Amino acid sequence: MIVYFSRSGQNLYRGQCQYLNVGNTALVARAIARCFPQPIVAEIRPIIDYPDEYQQVLKTTKHELDERTFPKIMPITADIAGSNHIILAFPNWWNHLPRPIVTFMEQYQWQDKTIYPVCTHEGNRFGDSLNELSEIA
Template identity: 40%
Template sequence: MSVVVYFSHDGETLLDGKHQQVSFGNTEVVAKTIARLVDGELVKLMPKPVYPVDYQATLARAKQEMKASQFPEIMPVTHDLKADEVIYLGYPIWWGTLPAVIKTFIRQTDLKGKTVYPFCTHEGSGFGRSIQELQQLLPDSDIQKGLAVRGSRVTCAQCAVNNWLGQKV
C-alpha cells in the first residue's frame, strides 16, 4: 500500500516571478495527481500555527525556523502509516531545502524500512539540498529518485508525473 504525504502552502505564492493568490498550493496540485494515479490516500501536513497567507512573511518564518533548527508543531496525522510500504513525500523547496514541517513529520514518524519517493515544487532550484537532507534524516529508508516540478508549471505537470510514476506503478 502507498500513501501521499505532503506539505503545501496555501495563500500567496510566487509564480513566474509574481506574487499570486492561490486557494491551494503548488505541491498540493502535484500530490493530488499522484494520489489519484497510485490510488493512495492523501495526508496533508498542517503546521500549528499555520504559516501566514503572505508569501514574504511565510518565507521569513521558514528562514527563521531553518536558521534556528526549529521544528514547528504539526497537527496530528490520523492516517496509520504502519501498513504503507511506499511513501510519496511532497514539499515546496524553501531556502534551498525541506520546509521545517517535513522535518517535524520525519522526526515524529517511524519510516524505517519504508520506500520514499520524494517530490517537490520549486521556482528554479530543483530539489536543492533536500534529497541529501532526506538521506541524512532517513538513513533506514530507501530514498528513490524523485520528481521536481516548477511551481509555475504544476497545472501542466501531468505528463511529468505519469513518466515518473511509470517507473514504479
C-alpha cells in the first residue's frame, strides 16, 4: 500500500516557486505505484486545504509546528489496518513531518507493520522526520 500527502498549488520545483497542478510528492507516489501490478494508493487530505500561495503555506505550516496543532484529515478508505507494508510518502516541511502525516499516523496502530518512508525535499532530506516516525510508530 502507498499512502501519501502532497500539496498542489504554488510550490518549490527545482528551487523556483512555480504553480503545480499536481504536488511533487503525488508525482513520486504515482511513479512508485507504477512499479506494482495492483497498487493500493491512498491520499491523505486535510479537511481544510492549505493555501495556494507558497508564502502563505510557509506561514501556516510554521504556525502549526510552533503551536503543535494538527489539522483534521479526510477519512482514508483504504484498509490501513489490513496492510503490513506501507510506503509512506510526504514532503519535508521545516525539517519535520507535515502535520497531516502526524494526524494520520496517530489514527492507527503500527506494531507488526513495516513503514517505508519516502520524502520529497529541496535539499534537506528527511530532517527529523524519521525520528518523528519512529516515535509515533
